Amino acid sequence: MKHYIDFHRDVSFEDLDYLLDTAIDLKAKTKAGIEHHLLKGKTLAMIFTKSSTRTRVSFEVGMYQLGGMALFLSNNDIQIGRGETIYDTANVLSGMVDGIMIRTFKHQDVQDLADYGRIPVINGLTDDQHPTQVLADLLTIKEHKGALKGLKMAYLGDGNNMANSLLHACAKAGMDISVASPKAYTCPDKYVLEAQEDAKVTGSKIVMTEDPFEAAEGADVIYTDTWTSMGQEAEKAQRVEIFKNYQVNSKLMGVAQKDAIFMHCLPAYRGYEVTEDVIDGPQSVVFDEAENRLHAHKAILVNCFLN
Numbered sequence: 001m002k003h004y005i006d007f008h009r010d011v012s013f014e015d016l017d018y019l020l021d022t023a024i025d026l027k028a029k030t031k032a033g034i035e036h037h038l039l040k041g042k043t044l045a046m047i048f049t050k051s052s053t054r055t056r057v058s059f060e061v062g063m064y065q066l067g068g069m070a071l072f073l074s075n076n077d078i079q080i081g082r083g084e085t086i087y088d089t090a091n092v093l094s095g096m097v098d099g100i101m102i103r104t105f106k107h108q109d110v111q112d113l114a115d116y117g118r119i120p121v122i123n124g125l126t127d128d129q130h131p132t133q134v135l136a137d138l139l140t141i142k143e144h145k146g147a148l149k150g151l152k153m154a155y156l157g158d159g160n161n162m163a164n165s166l167l168h169a170c171a172k173a174g175m176d177i178s179v180a181s182p183k184a185y186t187c188p189d190k191y192v193l194e195a196q197e198d199a200k201v202t203g204s205k206i207v208m209t210e211d212p213f214e215a216a217e218g219a220d221v222i223y224t225d226t227w228t229s230m231g232q233e234a235e236k237a238q239r240v241e242i243f244k245n246y247q248v249n250s251k252l253m254g255v256a257q258k259d260a261i262f263m264h265c266l267p268a269y270r271g272y273e274v275t276e277d278v279i280d281g282p283q284s285v286v287f288d289e290a291e292n293r294l295h296a297h298k299a300i301l302v303n304c305f306l307n
């Protein structure tokens with residue numbers, strides 16, 4: 001059974017090729033209006049204990065376009081929110097649906113759902129990782145740059161779930177990645193070591209630094225994310241102070257390649273992690289990136305359900 005929980009562990013080099021090819025194929029079919037009911041009659045339960053626009057809509061629409069259906073289950077409405085265990089939830093859902101997508105706080109809860117259940121589990125974001133986003137990101141980079149291998153990404157700001165998954169994704173795809181964060185907010189060693197493991201195979205270069213300009217120098221892709229992730233709202237004022245030198249603005253874009261693209265998983269906070277002129281400017285590909293969640297997620301669903 002194929003889960004999609006941890007990009008480093010669950011996406012092999014062959015899987016990555018398959019997922020990108022499938023996403024490109026399904027995107028073309030969608031644009032051409034060609035029916036592709038590969039998951040006819042299949043059902044996906046989507047558990048959300050955090051907010052979402054893109055992840056919810058893309059998985060729900062994706063299942064529909066693939067001929068199946070998705071159920072949106074907010075923790076305000078399902079019994080998990082009242083203390084029903086992951087064990088019981090996993091067993092109950094395994095008897096009724098074909099797969100589960102979950103967005104929640106603790107990464108271990110997602111793993112538990114997979115371990116206790118009998119159906120594929122997809123990680124729609126945890127405090128530690130955001131593996132579905134990075135597949136859409138690789139697809140977007142490939143579309144804009146033609147290839148992935150040998151390109152350089154610079155990630156600026158919080159060493160959060162996005163940064164951890166981008167380390168996994170870039171190393172797997174053979175892209176160099178430089179992550180610039182304040183020392184106390186850098187990515188946990190685990191993710192750097194896992195990325196280095198794949199980098200040995202693909203030849204990508206992993207650099208962790210505190211200097212945003214060093215990271216951005218010569219980059220083909222500049223990436224940032226909110227400084228205050230879901231669950232950290234009480235720290236917002238303090239975080240704005242801590243990350244202020246990591247803002248992506250025209251000065252920072254100026255040290256990247258001339259044809260560098262700007263990426264952000266969204267939601268974005270203009271004037272904080274990125275200035276308006278950059279995110280709404282000609283180098284920004286954030287809405288292509290958001291649309292590609294749909295196409296990438298359809299590839300993930302097909303891979304989990306059919307392979």
Ligand code: CP
Nearest residue numbers: 052053054055265266
């Ligand atoms: N990028 C992303 O995961 O967006 P949502 O929080 O809207 O799902």
Ligand code: NVA
Nearest residue numbers: 160225229230265266
């Ligand atoms: N790091 C952000 C990503 C949102 C898609 C968060 O966890 O809130």
